[in-house]
Amino acid sequence: MSYFPASGTWLGLVLIVLLGACGSHHDPIVSEALRQEAVQLLDNVMQEQESWVKVHAAEYKIWSGYREGVRETYLAEKDRYEELSQYRVGIWRVLAQAIPEQRDFYSQKIVEAFRDPSGDDRIHAAETAAKLGLSLGDLAPVETEQVLAGSINSLYVYTLWSTFQGSGQPVDKPSLLDLVLDRTVEDLPRMQAAFALRNERNIPPDQWESLASSAVEARNGELSRVYLLSAAYVNAPDSYREAPLFSQIKKSLLELEHSPRKGERMELLMALSMAGSEEDLPLMKRLFDGENPILIPGETKEASVNSSDNMDVRATAAYAILQLDRRQSYALAVGDWMVIVFYLSGMLGIGYFFSRRNKNAKDYYLGGGKMNPIAVGLSLFATLLSSLSYLSYPGEMIKYGPVIFSGVLVFPLVYYVVGWFLIPKFMRLRVTSAYEILEINLGVSIRLLATFFFLSLRFLWMGTIIFITVNTAILSIFGFDPSYTLVISVLLMGVTVGYTTMGGLKAVVFTDVIQSGVLVGGALLTLAVVSWHFGSISAWIPTEWLPYWGEFKWGFDARERLTIGNALLTTFVWYLASSGSDQMSIQRFLATANIHTARRTFGVSLVTTFVVQMLLGLVGLAVMAYFTAFPRYLAPGETLTSHADQLFPKFILVGLPVGISGLVAAGILAAAMSSLSSGLNSTSSVISEDLLKRFSKRYTAPKNQLKSIQKLSLFVGVLALGLSLGISRVEGNLYDVIVKVVNLFVSPLFVLFFMALFVPFATAKGTFWGGIASVAIAIAVAFYKVFGIEVLYIMPVSLFVGILVGTLLSWVDHRVLGNPETMKKRVRAAAILKEKVT
Structure with missing residues (x-):
């Protein structure tokens, strides 16, 4: 029997890619x-x-x-005309947009011009503030209140417009629409209010008819007429675009092509x-x-x-x-869709292939305990990297630069600490669930707390993968309407549950190896295509530090989002905590034959992660250069920084040939499914070993166990799918969301293992409250930014606090209160009992 299942499917996929590469997306x-x-x-x-x-x-x-040329031209204009009243406001307006790092400087000049009651460019300053999204109500509250307490004129309208950019509409003041609909207001302020409405584009659908009727009723010669027509046309809800009223508005608007007035x-x-x-x-x-x-x-x-x-x-x-x-608009071609369908079919075929080889729970969870270390290492890499990293690293590079990628410099230290301090301890115990270690060393309560931490971590992790993969990648690449988000999420999880519940760890590892190749191939294809467009690799790599990346800093600073020191510390803590407490990592160590092969597994995952992180960092630079050179592919309002996380998925759609786009899109699905499948497998393992077996004697019946495990994976998938619906409420860019949600329980979980493995006098009570303290500080930093600590310090701070509190309370519990049940004593007792049994 061939070891590579569904080989015909993969051959067909290759043929589709080759044939489709000659097509076009649009x-x-x-x-x-x-x-x-x-x-x-x-x-x-x-x-x-x-x-x-x-x-x-x-x-x-x-x-x-x-x-x-805009920056250079207007710096020259500034030197020549900055003292020229009115036009100087236009110069500042352009420079605030052309030089983002100096936006605050020029914005302040505009606000100062507004503050001057005798200045003849005050109206221009108010209009410019509104156009730039500056709230004069927040920046110049006294002057704003004075203006809005006066008569309704041009200064009033533009000042009112600017206040909507801040905390909200001023109390007891009319809205812009109120001004437009009020026939007692002079024509010029009504025109300017309509102009503001056209720019804002936020008329509620239930108020559009009033605006549209006012536009139709306006008489020729009224200043406000053309702006009413424009505002009504731009703000028209989709449901009205076939209505006679909208047709009348558009007809009247198009007639202005022959107007003798420039403004119209x-x-x-x-x-x-x-x-x-x-x-x-x-x-x-x-x-x-x-x-x-x-x-x-x-x-x-x-x-x-x-x-x-x-x-x-x-x-x-x-x-x-x-x-x-x-x-x-851009869309995947038929060839792309065929690649994706063939790919997903291949995943299900692999699950079915390995389902026929699983005989018991050990086969399902540990692959029989003798799996190839290189394959398991690639699987560990694919699991730890996930679609979250695949999508977030390019966006992080585009928006904040290469600082976060300097964390790979700490990999040798990570390999040494994990390989020689953690892996040997796990391999000597040879347990199915990593949390059996906690019960042996500190008791049932700590194992149950760890189970809660792990399940919280993994359910949030899987929910985030579903949400981000669907909302950042699938909707962008496939062009689906956002209303189909739930349906797409169900299909994504359904396919993953299908091949995971059928094949167990063997299917997970095998598909991870394939998907690692697709993921790396997608990154390499992107670099190749961009290099082809620019003529060489060196042509698109920046030669200087870009201004919007922020100031380059070396040291450690908990109140700075990114420094070299912060990146090194965060990377080290994440790998240490994940490798030392996560069932998904420990499960793969235990799936190998001995300590040497487990270290090799971990080494393979680190090397592969290093290579792919560098590739994804380069992908970020390549995509940034591509959209800088070809801005036509960015939708109106999109910029490199505001939509950094969406640029890589968009490039896949618009920058790659037909067939290749489908393959790389499948690669993103692959990264998501490899992580979800590992999450399903390891999470169901923990629920089975740590909860169901403990509280249900019936569940341990050998002939029902494997079937029950497979049903459990289905339950886990459905629960993760439900959690994905709430992730959208978390603030921040893609990388911040991942750190806040996915990494919230990483350090608290490792606190329990650290106490159980390295603190001889650790007690259950001290460890329990250390874990709780670690979670509390993690939540405080992530969602309340306590003490001004940035999100990248969630893991280091919560790890330090958890270990400190756990150690101090254990010392008090043991030394002061006289609790004899320490980690050291329990380990010694377990060893004696094991010797008697053997």
Whole structure:
């Protein structure tokens, strides 16, 4: 019988990849030539025009992702015109967006201009603050209250608009929609309120009809009419887009193509830039080309095209074209879907293959105890890395830089400490559940506490894997509507439960080895494709520390998110705690023949993790360079930093050929399923050994045991699926969520093992309260940021506090209160009993 099950499935997968690589994921809406023309025109307008026309072009370049030259141009403008009233506010507005690390500096200048009641650029400052998302109510509360206590005018409207960027609407003040609908308000403030509504895009669906009716009823000649039409068009709910009212609004809006007023044409184009479709491209193109320019008195039509008014319109048309380009939808091709289906079928085939070889619980949980150490090491690597790391490491590199990856420098110390201090102790005991060690050394209460910690950790871990894999990767790559999240989660867990419950640890390890190759292959393919686009590897690797990565720091600082010292400490504690307490790790050590092979297993996992972490770090840099060079693939509003975690999944969809995209998408599914399968296997093992066998004599019946274990894995999967629904409420980027949720119980669990293995006078009471203290401080740091401690210190701080409290209380319990039941005594008694039995 062949050792490689479903070989025909994998051959078919390879053929699909090779054939599909010639296909395409999409047909572009905007041609490459038109895209380049639009970018070039914006650059020309920014360089050659003056004042606010220049500001608009610079902002259009920033918002479209083509930032080249903006910083340099406007630093020069600052040197020349910073004392020029009104225009200086525009200069600060551009620089606040063009130089993110100096945003606060320029924002403060804008606020100071607003604070000056006699300044003639105060209105511009209020408008700019609102556009930049600055709340004048928070930054200049006294001046804001004074303005909002006065009459309704332009300054009032823009100041009110800015307050919505902060803590909320001012008490007893009208909303922007109230101003728009109030016919007693003058036309100019109503126009500006409608302009703000168009920018905010947050009209509730039940209030849209009022706005739309007001837009339709507006008379020609009213200043507010075009902005009411624009706001109604942009804010229209999907359910109204086929209604006659919406059709009337769009018809009236499109007629503004021939308006003799620059502002009306620009507002039409801004509305289309936000909510237009492919059918609006010809109109955008006509205005971009200046086919029907606004005629300038005394100028010919040809000369009018290049006037400042028409160049402002043309620049806005270029922006609308580039925004339409960024709203291009992408989807997996048929070949991609076939790869994914073949892959999942292969996983189920492997589970079935090994299900025929499991004869008892030892086969199911430990693979018979004689599995290949290299295969088990790769499985351990795939388990510890998981889809969480596969998705979070590139995003972490993009947003915060390479500091976190310096943690791999501590791997030699990790290998020594785990290999020579922890593994020998586990291998001598040869237990099925790692938590039997705790019962032998400290009693039943500590084993049950460890069981609770472990199950909490793994259920949260599996729930996070499901949530992040579905919401960060699957929805992005596959293009599913978010309303299908639950259905997709059920399918993902269903396939994993299927092959795990059938095959046990042998199926888990075998699929982990395959999935390790797919995971690494996905990273290598990404690097190869990006290098091909840039001509070489060196072309996309940054040559300097990027400003938005923050300041580079070496030492240890619990109040800093990232320093080299913090990365080393966090990595060391995580590996020490995980390897010394996690059933998923200990289970794989015990699946090998002896201490030497167990060390080899751990070494293989460390080496493989080192290689893949470096690969994923490079993937982050490659993807960052790719989307910097090709910003058209970012949706409107997306930036490198705001959507860092989604860039790798998006690259898989838009950057790789057909078939390859499907294979790498399958790789992400593979990483998720390898971790989920290990979680199912080890969690059901702990429930079986530590709970069911202890409290149910019937469960130990040999002929029912394996079948009951398989049913237990199904139960575990369903519970983890339920927990995944609550993970979305945790704040922070992807890496922060993982540290807060997944690593919450890592150190508390190891505290129990440390006390049971290395503190001779440890008692059950002291250890119990040490574990509780460790959990309490972990929760306090993770969700309340106690003492200002950053999330990366959750594990070091909770480990230190747990060991300190456990050691002190054990000493008091033993030395002061006279409790004779210490770890040392129980170990000695267990050894004597074992000698008598043998």
